[in-house]
Amino acid sequence: MNKQLNRLAIFAVALLTVLVVATTYWQTWAAGGLEARQDNSIQVVAQFQIARGFLLGDNGTTKFAVNQAKRVAGETLFFRRYPEHGLAAQTIGYSTSSHSQTGLEESLNDYLTGANTNLSNAFQRTLDKLGGATVHGNNVVLTINPGAQALAQKLLGDNCGAVVAMDPRTGAMKVMASSPTFDPNLVDKRGGYAQILKIKGACGGQGSALLNRTTDGLFTPGSTFKMVTAAAALDSGAFTPTSTFNDPGYCMEYGKKVLNSGNPDQTSPESFGNVTLAQGFQHSINSVFCNVGKKIGAVTILDYAKRFGFYSTPPLETPANQRVPSGLYKNNKLFNPRHPDQEVDPGRLAFGQFSMVATPLQMLMVGATIANGGVVPRPYLVQRVVGHNGSTVISAHPGDLGRAIKTQTAAELTQMMVSVVQGGTGTAAQIPGIQVAGKTGTAETGFGHYYTAWFVCFAPANNPRVAVAVVLEKQLNGFGGRVSAPIAKAVMEKLLHG
């Protein structure tokens, strides 16, 4: 019988060996795949065992995101709280158990959980873990100015729209306001997320509050695009600010009249007669820019637009799915024409119509580039990353995205933009004692007298410290100079005077 018993013993041990092999498979080979799965609750819980770093305003004291420790089943778990509620909510994002992560909470997760690969950091983390102590993440000090951010959101009110502001010298983003906004504290509450989805603002639309309009909202730039056209006209040497035009009230294109009267942004009268390029810019005369466009061509305009950052996703620390490139769009897709001269109407492109759309951040970058002497500042949101022990882990290194236009061109454009605020379409942005440079835009939406109202500006004009872009959607008879310029002015004042 012993022969059979021996075989049985081998069979029994073989069964147990299968278990060792299977365990090895799940704990080594398959482990990575299992951990990456969305429904892996252990990974979710493990995230909550880390005391995430705070997200702080540029003053280092305003807290956008903090932790609330809770004892759950004998474990200390750290849940996120957002003391500033809806302030910059789309940019800050949220970190929750029910709806994962978005915004900076998602993209800065490695810093906030202390998982960033810094040797001393990793060492400390391992020690913490072995000692059973709580693992602390790093705090992140953002460039956002809480005061200006709050003011921008208050002024946006119920409107759908966005306000963005940066320091044009560095690219530090000071305001990232998108309206309507939501309270991230609601996301994990019962029924809270459904409530957020219902927020519509004045423009309507499901999930409107979750959209980060500053970098993910595409709007027809209208006359603010004339900054780009004018930059191309001057920088290419085709025109000077004093080049003269005759404005009969329209511009002839393809044998048809393109009427000024369609342009709500332009100050009356409807035909100006003989004007210079600078005057055309000051009063936002479409026919002037239509002629400029015809002369320099769509290729040059698009080329200059690209130099300002159009057609590429702007760099920023927010998740990539929150940022879209600006440019011509066809069927909701970025459209890069192979033969712009045949495919693009240069006259209409010149004054920012013809399927040209831009994000508020992109238009801000145009303004900030002019303010910065022609060099495109690289926008950023993270000022510094501070370890739990107070030591600075990383500091921002402001950089640029290359030169778009000559210093001379930038100076001429600045002058033209100053005249817009002094005696053109943007007088509502005047700040006593400070020279403001700006450009209005009022784009048709195709819905009657509803317009997309823009204002892009910077100040002080001779030594710019702040650049602002404001866009308001679906404004009934609301023109950029009338509704957006006052908001931009208030935000600039707040940032300049504190």
Place this chain on the structure above:
Amino acid sequence: MTLTYRNRELIYLVLVGLITACGFGAVYITRQAQISGASLTYALFFFGLYLVAHVVARLTVPYADPYLLPIAGVLTAIGLTEIYRLGPSNAFKQGVWIVIGVAVFSLALLALRRDYRLLENYKYLFGLSAIGLLFMPLLPGIGQTVNGARLWVHAGGLQFQPGELGKIALIVFLTAYLREKREVLAQGRVKDWGPLLVIWGGAMLVLFVTYDLGSALLYYGIFLALLYAATARLSFIVVALGLFLAGSAAIYDGTPHVRERVTNWLHPWTTKTVYCALTGKPALRQDCGSYQEVQSLYSIAHGHFGGTGLGDGVFAATNGHPLIPDLSTDFIYSALAQELGLIGVSALLLVYMVFVLRGFRVSIFAGDGFSKLLAAGLTFGFALQTFVIVGGILRVIPLTGITLPFVSYGGSSVVSNFLIVAGLMLVSNRANRENET
């Protein structure tokens, strides 16, 4: 000087006591916020308990294999530590069951120390009680359905899985019967197959009425192993396996519960929603039928190579609800795999292997057919049970809820496993004594 069997056992038990103390110490350090220092006395109490078992063995079975009791000790210690980590109140109950287990173990040794082979005389009594115990959960009033399978008896606040004891009774019956009939069975006389076919039918019936695929597999596996050991006829095994598969296939078609288990095993994850029988609404299968299996795999994967460490595993969701139901009973292996890692659970499986090899060694060295078959049956049952539950967790076979011997939380399991140890020690005591004298 060579050490006597019992002195070696004592040394091993001291080592087990140290391991237990380390385990409880580790849990205490990581979770001191939740548990009191008094819990450290568990290790001491535990050691004392095994010392009692050791003394009983010294008096009754001095020649018995010295590895079996310490291995039972280390397995119960690992189980108790993890159960304690998961829920201190369960650990207390488990402690009580271990006391009962040691008591039953001691009684069995005392009662059968002269000659356990008298059990042979009562084989039909064992056979009948095996069937009785198996069907006990079906009795109205005391039977209870857990996770779709009727395995439990509930009486006076005590839960008991009679199938665990039924398994031992069945092994004794099969051993005695096969010892007597093995020659004629090997010749293939049809009329002697009667009682064995009854067993096959019984297992199928159990499967059919209790939906307990795991137990059916276990009983039938033990039956086949003993049949093979007794008759050395592989052809029987092939035929019997074929019968089992045919029976299972028929049951698979006829019972939704078994079908669901198999589906959960083959396709635990879905990307589209499927009908969820629990709620009656569509849901992803990993959120419904296979939730337990999938979460258990996540738990295992989270352990990686070295584990999170005792006490540092993640077993509760952010709202405090347990992530894996039945963690300390059926799924204790998933908990151990997360906290001890691949190193830890591989070591655990090696301990099982050592036990199984010692058990077969006892069987091979035993002098008579009854002893050989008894030791082999008890050992193979032990190995197969380990395979069925851990293999189910690891998706090697469809998952069925049975206990991991000595480690899972559960009284009936602990008691029946102590009976296995007692049986093996009785057999080895006799064999070693005969060999030495």
